[in-house]
Amino acid sequence: MTRQYTITLLPGDGIGPEILAVAVKVLHVIGKQFDIKFDFQEALIGGSAIDATGNPLPEETLTCCRNSDAVLLAAIGGYKWDNLPRHQRPETGLLAIRAGLNLFANLRPATILPQLIDASSLKREVIRGVDIMVVRELTGGIYFGQPKGIFETEMGEKRGINTMAYMESEVDRIAKVAFEIAQKRSGKLCSVDKANVLDVSQLWRDRVNHIACQYPEVELSHLYVDNAVMQLVCAPKQFDTILTGNLFGDILSDAAAMLTGSIGMLPSASLGSEKPGLFEPVHGSAPDIAKQDKANPLAQVLSAAMMLRYGLDEPKAASKIEQSVLEVLAQGYRTGDIMSSQMRSVGCQEMGDVLLKVVES
Numbered sequence: 409m410t411r412q413y414t415i416t417l418l419p420g421d422g423i424g425p426e427i428l429a430v431a432v433k434v435l436h437v438i439g440k441q442f443d444i445k446f447d448f449q450e451a452l453i454g455g456s457a458i459d460a461t462g463n464p465l466p467e468e469t470l471t472c473c474r475n476s477d478a479v480l481l482a483a484i485g486g487y488k489w490d491n492l493p494r495h496q497r498p499e500t501g502l503l504a505i506r507a508g509l510n511l512f513a514n515l516r517p518a519t520i521l522p523q524l525i526d527a528s529s530l531k532r533e534v535i536r537g538v539d540i541m542v543v544r545e546l547t548g549g550i551y552f553g554q555p556k557g558i559f560e561t562e563m564g565e566k567r568g569i570n571t572m573a574y575m576e577s578e579v580d581r582i583a584k585v586a587f588e589i590a591q592k593r594s595g596k597l598c599s600v601d602k603a604n605v606l607d608v609s610q611l612w613r614d615r616v617n618h619i620a621c622q623y624p625e626v627e628l629s630h631l632y633v634d635n636a637v638m639q640l641v642c643a644p645k646q647f648d649t650i651l652t653g654n655l656f657g658d659i660l661s662d663a664a665a666m667l668t669g670s671i672g673m674l675p676s677a678s679l680g681s682e683k684p685g686l687f688e689p690v691h692g693s694a695p696d697i698a699k700q701d702k703a704n705p706l707a708q709v710l711s712a713a714m715m716l717r718y719g720l721d722e723p724k725a726a727s728k729i730e731q732s733v734l735e736v737l738a739q740g741y742r743t744g745d746i747m748s749s750q751m752r753s754v755g756c757q758e759m760g761d762v763l764l765k766v767v768e769s
């Protein structure tokens with residue numbers, strides 16, 4: 409029986425429309441192969457939404473997303489909007505859609521692909537076999553805590569404040585996501601905090617230990633965030649699934665991403681208690697190469713695979729896409745960001761064409 413899904417597409421800014429177009433073509437082919445019908449609807453977010461409506465996340469876009477089975481986002485932002493007030497910047501739209509869809513769990517894989525092992529700045533023996541999933545809490549912590557802002561003291565001096573805060577329930581729900589993911593992987597979970605200094609981190613650690621009682625088959629460990637960053641660089645193979653809060657997860661997931669040598673290859677997923685989830689590449693909008701056919705579409709395509717796997721429960725279709733990406737890389741095709749000697753340099757469109765041929769084969 410044909411499964412039918414409504415997907416909201418958010419091309420955004422910069423290279424976003426180019427890379428999203430490739431992913432949509434791949435999904436059309438995959439849909440025919442696996443008896444899946446996609447109904448795509450496009451909406452505005454980020455700088456393009458600001459230009460059209462003055463709002464980085466129009467209410468129409470949020471409504472469209474809420475009525476979807478999944479949301480596929482490309483990239484937002486660019487130099488054009490950097491000097492706008494904070495509440496009007498493209499990035500505000502990203503924070504708002506996460507909150508508006510209650511997307512509290514961000515999944516960021518960092519996997520060393522054998523075909524790209526030499527793209528990393530670390531030695532082969534250090535990174536060979538690395539396969540890490542960072543589970544980051546996304547709607548709490550210091551980015552959302554109150555009070556926050558820049559205030560003037562009685563002495564006339566400005567004071568900036570941000571508040572790191574978590575409720576027990578917020579920690580519990582993200583911990584459950586991480587334990588369940590660890591169950592499906594190697595059964596190892598490392599929770600990262602700063603419990604030796606921060607009270608909020610002590611609460612975090614206490615709740616993670618409490619939730620761990622529900623998952624006796626998962627091996628739980630704890631690291632302070634400064635040590636975790638150091639360990640990611642010197643001995644990354646010790647990690648499988650990493651659980652952490654919003655700020656620490658922002659830092660750790662980028663550090664883990666660079667183990668792979670190219671942030672342009674990495675997808676991500678943001679999930680809530682119910683559909684829809686939001687799926688997007690880790691990289692930015694790269695306005696300096698927009699509309700020049702230089703972008704790497706593979707992270708966007710792999711984000712579509714994560715959408716199939718985690719958002720729509722279509723693991724076979726997801727695996728077909730992932731294996732096709734590996735095959736294209738094995739054939740030696742490279743965009744500029746992952747180019748190395750004796751490889752064939754291609755642009756965004758040609759990379760998409762080659763990938764489609766592999767998917768169709």
